[in-house]
Amino acid sequence: MPRNKYDTIYQDLKRKIETDEFAYQELLPSENLLIQTYDCSRNTVRRAIGRLVTDGYVQTMQGKGVRNIYRPAAQTAFAIGEIESFRESARRNGQTAATKVLLFMEIQASASLAEKTGFAPGAQLYYIQRLHYLDDMPLIINHNYFLRECTPGLTREIAEASIYDYLENTLHMTIVNSRRIMTVEKITEIDEKYLDLNAEDYNCMAVVSSYTYNSDGIMFEFTQSRHRPDYFRFQENAVRRPVS
Amino acid sequence: MPRNKYDTIYQDLKRKIETDEFAYQELLPSENLLIQTYDCSRNTVRRAIGRLVTDGYVQTMQGKGVRNIYRPAAQTAFAIGEIESFRESARRNGQTAATKVLLFMEIQASASLAEKTGFAPGAQLYYIQRLHYLDDMPLIINHNYFLRECTPGLTREIAEASIYDYLENTLHMTIVNSRRIMTVEKITEIDEKYLDLNAEDYNCMAVVSSYTYNSDGIMFEFTQSRHRPDYFRFQENAVRRPVS
DNA sequence: ATACATAACATGTTTAAACAAGTTACGGAG
DNA sequence: CTCCGTAACTTGTTTAAACATGTTATGTAT
Numbered sequence: 001m002p003r004n005k006y007d008t009i010y011q012d013l014k015r016k017i018e019t020d021e022f023a024y025q026e027l028l029p030s031e032n033l034l035i036q037t038y039d040c041s042r043n044t045v046r047r048a049i050g051r052l053v054t055d056g057y058v059q060t061m062q063g064k065g066v067r068n069i070y071r072p073a074a075q076t077a078f079a080i081g082e083i084e085s086f087r088e089s090a091r092r093n094g095q096t097a098a099t100k101v102l103l104f105m106e107i108q109a110s111a112s113l114a115e116k117t118g119f120a121p122g123a124q125l126y127y128i129q130r131l132h133y134l135d136d137m138p139l140i141i142n143h144n145y146f147l148r149e150c151t152p153g154l155t156r157e158i159a160e161a162s163i164y165d166y167l168e169n170t171l172h173m174t175i176v177n178s179r180r181i182m183t184v185e186k187i188t189e190i191d192e193k194y195l196d197l198n199a200e201d202y203n204c205m206a207v208v209s210s211y212t213y214n215s216d217g218i219m220f221e222f223t224q225s226r227h228r229p230d231y232f233r234f235q236e237n238a239v240r241r242p243v244s
Numbered sequence: 245m246p247r248n249k250y251d252t253i254y255q256d257l258k259r260k261i262e263t264d265e266f267a268y269q270e271l272l273p274s275e276n277l278l279i280q281t282y283d284c285s286r287n288t289v290r291r292a293i294g295r296l297v298t299d300g301y302v303q304t305m306q307g308k309g310v311r312n313i314y315r316p317a318a319q320t321a322f323a324i325g326e327i328e329s330f331r332e333s334a335r336r337n338g339q340t341a342a343t344k345v346l347l348f349m350e351i352q353a354s355a356s357l358a359e360k361t362g363f364a365p366g367a368q369l370y371y372i373q374r375l376h377y378l379d380d381m382p383l384i385i386n387h388n389y390f391l392r393e394c395t396p397g398l399t400r401e402i403a404e405a406s407i408y409d410y411l412e413n414t415l416h417m418t419i420v421n422s423r424r425i426m427t428v429e430k431i432t433e434i435d436e437k438y439l440d441l442n443a444e445d446y447n448c449m450a451v452v453s454s455y456t457y458n459s460d461g462i463m464f465e466f467t468q469s470r471h472r473p474d475y476f477r478f479q480e481n482a483v484r485r486p487v488s
Numbered sequence: 489a490t491a492c493a494t495a496a497c498a499t500g501t502t503t504a505a506a507c508a509a510g511t512t513a514c515g516g517a518g
Numbered sequence: 519c520t521c522c523g524t525a526a527c528t529t530g531t532t533t534a535a536a537c538a539t540g541t542t543a544t545g546t547a548t
Contacts, residue, residue, distance in 0.1 A: 248500085
Protein backbone atom coordinates (compact mmCIF):
# COMPACT_ATOMS: atom_id res chain seq x y z
CA MET A 1 0.00 0.00 0.00
CA PRO A 2 1.56 3.31 -0.99
CA ARG A 3 1.79 5.54 2.03
CA ASN A 4 2.19 8.90 0.40
CA LYS A 5 1.90 10.80 -2.81
CA TYR A 6 5.39 10.35 -4.23
CA ASP A 7 5.30 6.65 -3.53
CA THR A 8 1.95 6.36 -5.32
CA ILE A 9 3.39 8.12 -8.35
CA TYR A 10 6.58 6.04 -8.19
CA GLN A 11 4.62 2.77 -8.06
CA ASP A 12 2.36 3.86 -10.91
CA LEU A 13 5.21 4.93 -13.19
CA LYS A 14 7.14 1.79 -12.35
CA ARG A 15 4.16 -0.36 -13.26
CA LYS A 16 3.67 1.50 -16.54
CA ILE A 17 7.32 0.94 -17.37
CA GLU A 18 7.27 -2.74 -16.47
CA THR A 19 4.11 -3.37 -18.48
CA ASP A 20 5.47 -1.58 -21.56
CA GLU A 21 2.90 1.18 -21.30
CA PHE A 22 5.95 3.35 -21.80
CA ALA A 23 8.11 1.82 -24.51
CA TYR A 24 11.78 1.03 -24.03
CA GLN A 25 13.95 4.00 -25.03
CA GLU A 26 10.95 6.33 -25.16
CA LEU A 27 10.72 9.53 -23.17
CA LEU A 28 8.29 9.64 -20.28
CA PRO A 29 5.77 12.51 -20.14
CA SER A 30 7.47 15.73 -19.09
CA GLU A 31 7.39 16.89 -15.48
CA ASN A 32 4.75 19.47 -16.35
CA LEU A 33 2.46 16.81 -17.81
CA LEU A 34 3.01 14.51 -14.82
CA ILE A 35 2.11 17.39 -12.51
CA GLN A 36 -1.24 17.64 -14.28
CA THR A 37 -1.73 13.86 -14.42
CA TYR A 38 -1.15 13.34 -10.71
CA ASP A 39 -2.33 16.77 -9.55
CA CYS A 40 0.70 17.48 -7.44
CA SER A 41 3.72 19.74 -7.20
CA ARG A 42 6.88 19.49 -9.24
CA ASN A 43 8.95 18.39 -6.25
CA THR A 44 6.69 15.42 -5.73
CA VAL A 45 6.98 14.08 -9.28
CA ARG A 46 10.72 14.73 -9.21
CA ARG A 47 10.99 12.67 -6.06
CA ALA A 48 9.22 9.76 -7.72
CA ILE A 49 11.44 10.06 -10.79
CA GLY A 50 14.52 10.23 -8.58
CA ARG A 51 13.71 6.82 -7.18
CA LEU A 52 13.18 5.39 -10.66
CA VAL A 53 16.66 6.68 -11.50
CA THR A 54 18.35 5.01 -8.55
CA ASP A 55 16.43 1.82 -9.31
CA GLY A 56 17.75 1.89 -12.86
CA TYR A 57 14.37 2.22 -14.55
CA VAL A 58 15.00 5.55 -16.24
CA GLN A 59 17.75 8.03 -16.96
CA THR A 60 17.22 11.78 -16.91
CA MET A 61 18.88 14.27 -19.26
CA GLN A 62 18.76 17.96 -18.63
CA GLY A 63 16.97 19.71 -21.47
CA LYS A 64 15.84 16.48 -23.06
CA GLY A 65 13.61 14.47 -20.79
CA VAL A 66 13.39 11.19 -18.92
CA ARG A 67 14.11 8.02 -20.87
CA ASN A 68 12.85 4.54 -20.09
CA ILE A 69 15.84 2.18 -20.02
CA TYR A 70 14.20 -0.69 -18.13
CA ARG A 71 15.04 -4.20 -19.24
CA PRO A 72 13.23 -7.08 -17.58
CA ALA A 73 15.75 -8.95 -15.44
CA ALA A 74 16.13 -12.60 -14.87
CA GLN A 75 14.83 -13.80 -11.55
CA THR A 76 17.12 -12.78 -8.77
CA ALA A 77 17.42 -14.21 -5.33
CA PHE A 78 18.23 -10.76 -4.02
CA ALA A 79 16.61 -7.41 -4.66
CA ILE A 80 18.44 -4.23 -5.49
CA GLY A 81 19.32 -2.00 -2.57
CA GLU A 82 16.49 -3.26 -0.44
CA ILE A 83 16.20 -5.39 2.63
CA GLU A 84 13.96 -8.32 1.96
CA SER A 85 13.35 -11.44 3.90
CA PHE A 86 13.75 -14.69 2.04
CA ARG A 87 9.99 -15.18 1.92
CA GLU A 88 9.32 -11.69 0.57
CA SER A 89 11.91 -12.17 -2.13
CA ALA A 90 10.48 -15.51 -3.19
CA ARG A 91 6.95 -14.13 -3.30
CA ARG A 92 8.10 -11.23 -5.48
CA ASN A 93 9.59 -13.68 -7.96
CA GLY A 94 6.62 -16.01 -7.87
CA GLN A 95 8.59 -18.89 -6.40
CA THR A 96 7.77 -21.23 -3.59
CA ALA A 97 9.96 -20.84 -0.53
CA ALA A 98 10.67 -23.27 2.28
CA THR A 99 12.96 -23.05 5.26
CA LYS A 100 14.51 -25.74 7.41
CA VAL A 101 16.15 -24.92 10.72
CA LEU A 102 19.38 -26.87 11.07
CA LEU A 103 20.49 -25.41 14.35
CA PHE A 104 19.01 -23.14 17.01
CA MET A 105 21.04 -22.24 20.08
CA GLU A 106 21.87 -19.48 22.50
CA ILE A 107 25.52 -18.55 22.65
CA GLN A 108 27.88 -15.93 23.99
CA ALA A 109 30.13 -14.07 21.58
CA SER A 110 33.72 -15.25 21.85
CA ALA A 111 36.56 -12.90 21.03
CA SER A 112 36.91 -14.29 17.52
CA LEU A 113 33.18 -14.27 16.85
CA ALA A 114 32.99 -10.69 18.13
CA GLU A 115 35.75 -9.77 15.71
CA LYS A 116 33.93 -11.36 12.81
CA THR A 117 30.41 -10.15 13.57
CA GLY A 118 30.98 -6.75 15.11
CA PHE A 119 29.13 -7.63 18.31
CA ALA A 120 30.73 -6.88 21.66
CA PRO A 121 32.71 -9.79 23.18
CA GLY A 122 30.48 -11.64 25.62
CA ALA A 123 27.26 -10.49 23.98
CA GLN A 124 24.31 -12.87 24.39
CA LEU A 125 23.26 -14.13 20.99
CA TYR A 126 20.90 -16.46 19.21
CA TYR A 127 22.79 -18.51 16.66
CA ILE A 128 20.63 -20.03 13.96
CA GLN A 129 21.56 -22.11 10.96
CA ARG A 130 18.89 -22.30 8.30
CA LEU A 131 18.61 -23.96 4.96
CA HIS A 132 16.49 -22.15 2.38
CA TYR A 133 14.76 -23.94 -0.47
CA LEU A 134 13.51 -22.25 -3.60
CA ASP A 135 11.14 -24.37 -5.66
CA ASP A 136 12.27 -27.43 -3.65
CA MET A 137 15.94 -26.87 -4.33
CA PRO A 138 18.31 -26.10 -1.42
CA LEU A 139 20.07 -22.88 -2.47
CA ILE A 140 21.17 -20.91 0.55
CA ILE A 141 22.58 -21.63 3.99
CA ASN A 142 22.16 -18.78 6.42
CA HIS A 143 24.12 -18.31 9.61
CA ASN A 144 22.13 -15.79 11.67
CA TYR A 145 23.36 -14.12 14.82
CA PHE A 146 20.75 -12.05 16.67
CA LEU A 147 21.41 -9.87 19.69
CA ARG A 148 19.21 -11.44 22.37
CA GLU A 149 18.39 -8.26 24.26
CA CYS A 150 16.93 -6.82 21.05
CA THR A 151 15.13 -9.93 19.87
CA PRO A 152 13.74 -11.60 22.99
CA GLY A 153 11.55 -14.66 22.71
CA LEU A 154 12.94 -15.94 19.46
CA THR A 155 12.18 -19.63 19.04
CA ARG A 156 12.91 -22.42 16.63
CA GLU A 157 9.28 -22.23 15.46
CA ILE A 158 9.59 -18.56 14.59
CA ALA A 159 12.80 -19.31 12.73
CA GLU A 160 10.92 -21.94 10.70
CA ALA A 161 8.39 -19.32 9.66
CA SER A 162 9.71 -15.76 9.35
CA ILE A 163 11.96 -13.99 11.81
CA TYR A 164 11.45 -10.59 10.23
CA ASP A 165 7.71 -10.97 10.49
CA TYR A 166 8.14 -11.67 14.22
CA LEU A 167 10.51 -8.73 14.76
CA GLU A 168 8.37 -6.22 12.92
CA ASN A 169 4.84 -7.32 13.73
CA THR A 170 5.20 -8.85 17.19
CA LEU A 171 8.14 -7.03 18.75
CA HIS A 172 7.37 -3.89 16.72
CA MET A 173 11.01 -3.37 15.94
CA THR A 174 11.85 -0.95 13.14
CA ILE A 175 14.49 -2.31 10.82
CA VAL A 176 16.30 0.53 9.14
CA ASN A 177 19.29 -0.44 7.08
CA SER A 178 21.77 -3.15 6.35
CA ARG A 179 25.39 -3.03 5.25
CA ARG A 180 26.15 -5.91 2.93
CA ILE A 181 29.45 -7.24 1.75
CA MET A 182 29.75 -9.76 -1.02
CA THR A 183 32.71 -12.07 -1.29
CA VAL A 184 33.60 -15.45 -2.73
CA GLU A 185 34.72 -18.09 -0.26
CA LYS A 186 35.77 -21.68 -0.15
CA ILE A 187 33.08 -24.25 0.28
CA THR A 188 32.79 -25.97 3.68
CA GLU A 189 31.67 -29.45 4.63
CA ILE A 190 28.35 -28.08 5.83
CA ASP A 191 27.76 -26.41 2.47
CA GLU A 192 28.67 -29.56 0.62
CA LYS A 193 26.40 -31.69 2.73
CA TYR A 194 23.24 -29.59 2.63
CA LEU A 195 23.44 -27.96 -0.79
CA ASP A 196 24.20 -31.13 -2.75
CA LEU A 197 27.45 -29.74 -4.04
CA ASN A 198 30.68 -31.57 -4.61
CA ALA A 199 33.94 -29.71 -4.41
CA GLU A 200 35.16 -31.15 -7.67
CA ASP A 201 32.43 -29.22 -9.43
CA TYR A 202 32.28 -25.88 -7.62
CA ASN A 203 34.65 -25.39 -4.71
CA CYS A 204 33.50 -21.82 -3.96
CA MET A 205 30.35 -20.07 -2.81
CA ALA A 206 28.95 -16.57 -3.06
CA VAL A 207 28.88 -15.18 0.46
CA VAL A 208 26.83 -12.18 1.54
CA SER A 209 27.65 -10.84 5.00
CA SER A 210 25.17 -8.35 6.35
CA TYR A 211 25.12 -6.07 9.36
CA THR A 212 21.61 -4.91 10.10
CA TYR A 213 20.56 -1.95 12.26
CA ASN A 214 17.32 -1.04 13.96
CA SER A 215 15.92 2.43 14.63
CA ASP A 216 17.84 2.68 17.91
CA GLY A 217 21.03 2.54 15.89
CA ILE A 218 21.84 -0.86 17.35
CA MET A 219 23.30 -3.54 15.14
CA PHE A 220 21.02 -6.36 16.19
CA GLU A 221 21.81 -8.89 13.47
CA PHE A 222 24.80 -10.30 11.70
CA THR A 223 24.10 -12.80 8.99
CA GLN A 224 26.30 -14.74 6.68
CA SER A 225 24.40 -16.04 3.65
CA ARG A 226 26.16 -18.74 1.68
CA HIS A 227 24.71 -19.15 -1.80
CA ARG A 228 25.01 -21.98 -4.28
CA PRO A 229 27.28 -20.35 -6.88
CA ASP A 230 25.38 -21.54 -9.94
CA TYR A 231 22.15 -19.94 -8.72
CA PHE A 232 23.53 -16.75 -7.27
CA ARG A 233 22.75 -13.51 -9.05
CA PHE A 234 22.88 -9.99 -7.73
CA GLN A 235 21.87 -6.91 -9.67
CA GLU A 236 22.41 -3.23 -9.04
CA ASN A 237 22.33 0.05 -10.89
CA ALA A 238 25.19 2.51 -10.68
CA VAL A 239 25.08 6.18 -11.57
CA ARG A 240 28.03 8.09 -12.93
CA ARG A 241 28.76 11.16 -10.86
CA PRO A 242 31.19 13.87 -11.94
CA VAL A 243 34.72 13.05 -10.83
CA SER A 244 35.64 15.38 -7.99
CA MET B 245 35.30 19.96 -6.88
CA PRO B 246 31.77 20.26 -5.52
CA ARG B 247 29.51 21.75 -8.15
CA ASN B 248 26.63 22.92 -6.05
CA LYS B 249 25.49 23.63 -2.55
CA TYR B 250 24.09 20.25 -1.55
CA ASP B 251 27.16 18.49 -2.85
CA THR B 252 29.38 20.83 -0.82
CA ILE B 253 27.39 20.06 2.31
CA TYR B 254 27.38 16.34 1.53
CA GLN B 255 31.16 16.28 1.05
CA ASP B 256 31.73 18.25 4.23
CA LEU B 257 29.48 16.08 6.39
CA LYS B 258 30.98 12.93 4.89
CA ARG B 259 34.48 14.15 5.70
CA LYS B 260 33.48 14.99 9.26
CA ILE B 261 32.03 11.51 9.65
CA GLU B 262 35.04 9.76 8.19
CA THR B 263 37.46 11.73 10.35
CA ASP B 264 35.50 11.03 13.53
CA GLU B 265 34.58 14.68 13.95
CA PHE B 266 31.15 13.20 14.53
CA ALA B 267 31.48 10.15 16.76
CA TYR B 268 30.08 6.76 15.83
CA GLN B 269 26.51 6.35 17.08
CA GLU B 270 26.22 10.06 17.88
CA LEU B 271 23.51 12.25 16.43
CA LEU B 272 24.50 14.83 13.84
CA PRO B 273 23.46 18.45 14.40
CA SER B 274 19.76 18.90 13.73
CA GLU B 275 18.54 20.17 10.40
CA ASN B 276 17.89 23.59 11.91
CA LEU B 277 21.48 23.86 13.11
CA LEU B 278 22.85 22.70 9.77
CA ILE B 279 20.72 25.34 8.04
CA GLN B 280 22.50 27.97 10.12
CA THR B 281 25.93 26.37 9.69
CA TYR B 282 25.72 26.22 5.90
CA ASP B 283 23.43 29.21 5.43
CA CYS B 284 20.99 27.40 3.19
CA SER B 285 17.43 26.12 3.07
CA ARG B 286 16.10 23.02 4.75
CA ASN B 287 15.61 21.20 1.44
CA THR B 288 19.28 21.59 0.64
CA VAL B 289 20.56 20.06 3.88
CA ARG B 290 17.97 17.32 3.57
CA ARG B 291 19.25 16.52 0.11
CA ALA B 292 22.79 16.19 1.43
CA ILE B 293 21.61 13.98 4.30
CA GLY B 294 19.60 11.87 1.87
CA ARG B 295 22.74 10.98 0.01
CA LEU B 296 24.54 10.09 3.24
CA VAL B 297 21.64 7.73 3.97
CA THR B 298 21.85 5.92 0.64
CA ASP B 299 25.62 5.71 1.04
CA GLY B 300 25.15 4.07 4.44
CA TYR B 301 26.87 6.79 6.46
CA VAL B 302 23.90 7.74 8.60
CA GLN B 303 20.40 6.64 9.47
CA THR B 304 17.55 9.05 10.08
CA MET B 305 14.78 8.60 12.61
CA GLN B 306 11.71 10.76 12.63
CA GLY B 307 11.48 12.70 15.87
CA LYS B 308 14.95 11.67 17.00
CA GLY B 309 17.62 12.85 14.64
CA VAL B 310 20.32 11.63 12.29
CA ARG B 311 22.73 9.02 13.63
CA ASN B 312 26.24 8.37 12.40
CA ILE B 313 26.58 4.64 11.68
CA TYR B 314 29.69 4.81 9.53
CA ARG B 315 32.27 2.07 9.98
CA PRO B 316 35.49 2.32 8.03
CA ALA B 317 35.50 -0.42 5.43
CA ALA B 318 38.30 -2.55 4.22
CA GLN B 319 39.67 -1.54 0.87
CA THR B 320 37.33 -2.48 -1.89
CA ALA B 321 38.04 -2.90 -5.55
CA PHE B 322 34.61 -1.52 -6.34
CA ALA B 323 32.77 1.49 -5.04
CA ILE B 324 29.21 1.50 -3.84
CA GLY B 325 26.61 2.38 -6.42
CA GLU B 326 29.01 4.44 -8.50
CA ILE B 327 30.66 4.02 -11.84
CA GLU B 328 34.37 4.24 -11.45
CA SER B 329 37.14 3.42 -13.82
CA PHE B 330 39.79 1.07 -12.56
CA ARG B 331 42.29 3.95 -12.20
CA GLU B 332 39.85 6.12 -10.23
CA SER B 333 39.07 3.26 -7.88
CA ALA B 334 42.74 2.53 -7.27
CA ARG B 335 43.52 6.18 -6.62
CA ARG B 336 40.66 6.41 -4.12
CA ASN B 337 42.11 3.47 -2.21
CA GLY B 338 45.66 4.75 -2.41
CA GLN B 339 46.84 1.83 -4.49
CA THR B 340 49.01 1.72 -7.56
CA ALA B 341 47.24 0.58 -10.70
CA ALA B 342 48.62 -0.84 -13.91
CA THR B 343 46.92 -2.17 -17.00
CA LYS B 344 48.14 -4.54 -19.68
CA VAL B 345 46.27 -4.96 -22.94
CA LEU B 346 46.10 -8.62 -23.86
CA LEU B 347 43.99 -8.25 -26.96
CA PHE B 348 42.66 -5.40 -29.07
CA MET B 349 40.52 -6.13 -32.11
CA GLU B 350 37.56 -4.98 -34.13
CA ILE B 351 34.77 -7.51 -34.44
CA GLN B 352 31.20 -7.88 -35.54
CA ALA B 353 28.63 -9.15 -33.05
CA SER B 354 27.65 -12.73 -33.82
CA ALA B 355 24.22 -14.00 -32.88
CA SER B 356 25.51 -15.60 -29.68
CA LEU B 357 27.56 -12.55 -28.70
CA ALA B 358 24.57 -10.31 -29.37
CA GLU B 359 22.52 -12.52 -27.08
CA LYS B 360 25.11 -12.29 -24.32
CA THR B 361 25.93 -8.59 -24.57
CA GLY B 362 22.64 -7.05 -25.60
CA PHE B 363 24.09 -5.43 -28.72
CA ALA B 364 22.30 -5.87 -32.04
CA PRO B 365 23.52 -8.79 -34.16
CA GLY B 366 26.06 -7.53 -36.68
CA ALA B 367 26.99 -4.49 -34.60
CA GLN B 368 30.55 -3.22 -35.15
CA LEU B 369 32.47 -3.55 -31.90
CA TYR B 370 35.86 -3.09 -30.33
CA TYR B 371 36.76 -6.16 -28.30
CA ILE B 372 39.46 -5.59 -25.73
CA GLN B 373 40.95 -7.95 -23.18
CA ARG B 374 42.82 -6.23 -20.39
CA LEU B 375 44.64 -7.42 -17.32
CA HIS B 376 44.51 -5.09 -14.33
CA TYR B 377 47.19 -5.05 -11.66
CA LEU B 378 46.74 -3.60 -8.20
CA ASP B 379 49.98 -3.07 -6.31
CA ASP B 380 51.74 -5.30 -8.86
CA MET B 381 49.34 -8.19 -8.42
CA PRO B 382 47.14 -9.29 -11.35
CA LEU B 383 43.61 -9.23 -9.97
CA ILE B 384 41.09 -8.64 -12.72
CA ILE B 385 40.62 -9.65 -16.33
CA ASN B 386 38.26 -7.40 -18.24
CA HIS B 387 36.51 -8.28 -21.47
CA ASN B 388 35.30 -4.97 -22.91
CA TYR B 389 32.97 -4.61 -25.84
CA PHE B 390 32.48 -1.04 -27.11
CA LEU B 391 30.04 0.04 -29.81
CA ARG B 392 32.32 1.49 -32.49
CA GLU B 393 29.94 4.14 -33.75
CA CYS B 394 29.81 5.61 -30.25
CA THR B 395 33.50 5.27 -29.43
CA PRO B 396 35.38 6.07 -32.67
CA GLY B 397 39.15 6.23 -32.68
CA LEU B 398 39.75 3.87 -29.79
CA THR B 399 43.27 2.48 -29.92
CA ARG B 400 45.42 0.02 -28.06
CA GLU B 401 47.35 2.97 -26.57
CA ILE B 402 44.19 4.51 -25.16
CA ALA B 403 43.24 1.12 -23.73
CA GLU B 404 46.63 0.98 -22.00
CA ALA B 405 45.93 4.31 -20.33
CA SER B 406 42.25 5.04 -19.57
CA ILE B 407 39.33 4.47 -21.90
CA TYR B 408 36.92 6.46 -19.74
CA ASP B 409 39.27 9.42 -19.75
CA TYR B 410 39.27 9.29 -23.56
CA LEU B 411 35.48 8.94 -23.81
CA GLU B 412 34.72 11.77 -21.42
CA ASN B 413 37.49 14.26 -22.09
CA THR B 414 38.25 13.71 -25.77
CA LEU B 415 34.99 12.47 -27.26
CA HIS B 416 32.98 14.44 -24.68
CA MET B 417 30.65 11.55 -24.15
CA THR B 418 28.41 11.68 -21.09
CA ILE B 419 28.31 8.39 -19.24
CA VAL B 420 25.11 8.12 -17.28
CA ASN B 421 24.45 4.79 -15.66
CA SER B 422 25.42 1.17 -15.61
CA ARG B 423 23.47 -1.97 -14.83
CA ARG B 424 25.65 -4.49 -13.07
CA ILE B 425 25.07 -8.14 -12.42
CA MET B 426 27.26 -10.17 -10.13
CA THR B 427 27.59 -13.90 -10.48
CA VAL B 428 30.05 -16.66 -9.68
CA GLU B 429 31.45 -18.58 -12.64
CA LYS B 430 33.87 -21.34 -13.39
CA ILE B 431 37.45 -20.38 -13.99
CA THR B 432 38.73 -20.51 -17.58
CA GLU B 433 42.17 -21.27 -18.96
CA ILE B 434 42.73 -17.58 -19.66
CA ASP B 435 41.94 -16.73 -16.04
CA GLU B 436 44.22 -19.46 -14.79
CA LYS B 437 47.06 -18.34 -17.02
CA TYR B 438 47.03 -14.62 -16.31
CA LEU B 439 45.87 -14.47 -12.71
CA ASP B 440 48.26 -17.07 -11.34
CA LEU B 441 45.45 -19.26 -10.13
CA ASN B 442 45.28 -23.00 -10.12
CA ALA B 443 41.94 -24.71 -10.31
CA GLU B 444 42.76 -27.01 -7.43
CA ASP B 445 42.78 -23.99 -5.16
CA TYR B 446 39.94 -21.82 -6.41
CA ASN B 447 37.97 -23.07 -9.40
CA CYS B 448 35.55 -20.12 -9.49
CA MET B 449 35.69 -16.39 -10.07
CA ALA B 450 33.56 -13.41 -9.15
CA VAL B 451 32.13 -12.05 -12.38
CA VAL B 452 30.63 -8.59 -12.77
CA SER B 453 28.77 -8.02 -16.04
CA SER B 454 27.91 -4.42 -16.74
CA TYR B 455 25.76 -2.70 -19.33
CA THR B 456 26.64 0.98 -19.59
CA TYR B 457 24.56 3.75 -21.13
CA ASN B 458 25.43 7.25 -22.37
CA SER B 459 23.24 10.33 -22.35
CA ASP B 460 21.68 9.41 -25.69
CA GLY B 461 20.24 6.33 -24.01
CA ILE B 462 22.49 4.09 -26.06
CA MET B 463 24.13 1.09 -24.44
CA PHE B 464 27.64 1.67 -25.76
CA GLU B 465 29.56 -0.76 -23.55
CA PHE B 466 29.26 -4.27 -22.29
CA THR B 467 31.97 -5.45 -19.96
CA GLN B 468 32.61 -8.68 -18.19
CA SER B 469 35.00 -8.27 -15.26
CA ARG B 470 36.46 -11.47 -13.90
CA HIS B 471 37.89 -11.03 -10.42
CA ARG B 472 40.31 -13.18 -8.46
CA PRO B 473 37.96 -14.61 -5.85
CA ASP B 474 40.26 -14.14 -2.86
CA TYR B 475 40.56 -10.40 -3.51
CA PHE B 476 37.01 -9.65 -4.58
CA ARG B 477 34.90 -7.60 -2.22
CA PHE B 478 31.78 -5.63 -2.96
CA GLN B 479 29.93 -3.47 -0.47
CA GLU B 480 26.52 -1.88 -0.54
CA ASN B 481 23.99 -0.38 1.79
CA ALA B 482 20.36 -1.44 1.72
CA VAL B 483 17.44 0.46 3.21
CA ARG B 484 14.35 -1.21 4.60
CA ARG B 485 11.22 0.14 3.00
CA PRO B 486 7.75 -0.63 4.27
CA VAL B 487 6.40 -3.81 2.72
CA SER B 488 3.72 -2.84 0.23
C1' DA C 489 18.44 26.54 -48.98
C1' DT C 490 21.54 27.57 -45.12
C1' DA C 491 22.99 29.87 -40.84
C1' DC C 492 21.98 31.81 -36.71
C1' DA C 493 19.55 34.10 -33.08
C1' DT C 494 15.71 33.16 -30.29
C1' DA C 495 11.66 31.37 -28.17
C1' DA C 496 9.74 27.44 -26.10
C1' DC C 497 10.43 23.63 -23.45
C1' DA C 498 13.08 20.21 -20.92
C1' DT C 499 15.44 19.09 -16.34
C1' DG C 500 18.57 20.99 -12.30
C1' DT C 501 19.14 23.92 -8.08
C1' DT C 502 17.56 26.63 -4.32
C1' DT C 503 14.55 29.11 -1.27
C1' DA C 504 10.39 29.64 1.71
C1' DA C 505 6.55 28.11 4.12
C1' DA C 506 3.14 25.16 6.12
C1' DC C 507 1.54 21.09 8.13
C1' DA C 508 2.14 16.07 9.72
C1' DA C 509 3.99 12.91 12.84
C1' DG C 510 7.28 10.88 16.09
C1' DT C 511 10.34 11.74 20.46
C1' DT C 512 11.85 13.91 24.53
C1' DA C 513 11.97 16.88 28.41
C1' DC C 514 9.54 19.61 31.58
C1' DG C 515 6.24 20.82 34.95
C1' DG C 516 2.01 20.34 37.36
C1' DA C 517 -1.50 17.27 39.51
C1' DG C 518 -2.13 13.49 42.26
C1' DC D 519 7.92 10.58 44.07
C1' DT D 520 5.08 9.04 40.15
C1' DC D 521 2.04 9.79 36.35
C1' DC D 522 0.57 12.32 32.58
C1' DG D 523 -0.31 15.98 29.49
C1' DT D 524 1.91 19.35 26.95
C1' DA D 525 5.37 22.15 24.92
C1' DA D 526 9.36 22.03 22.41
C1' DC D 527 11.95 19.75 19.88
C1' DT D 528 13.06 16.24 15.89
C1' DT D 529 12.45 14.45 10.90
C1' DG D 530 8.78 13.56 6.95
C1' DT D 531 5.66 15.34 3.21
C1' DT D 532 3.92 18.70 0.12
C1' DT D 533 3.23 23.01 -2.20
C1' DA D 534 4.78 27.24 -4.67
C1' DA D 535 7.93 30.05 -6.89
C1' DA D 536 12.11 31.67 -8.98
C1' DC D 537 16.19 31.20 -11.49
C1' DA D 538 19.86 28.31 -13.92
C1' DT D 539 21.13 25.49 -17.64
C1' DG D 540 20.78 22.39 -21.45
C1' DT D 541 18.05 20.99 -25.93
C1' DT D 542 15.08 21.58 -29.77
C1' DA D 543 12.23 23.72 -33.00
C1' DT D 544 11.04 28.00 -35.22
C1' DG D 545 11.49 31.83 -37.92
C1' DT D 546 14.19 35.46 -39.89
C1' DA D 547 18.06 37.24 -42.43
C1' DT D 548 21.45 36.10 -45.66
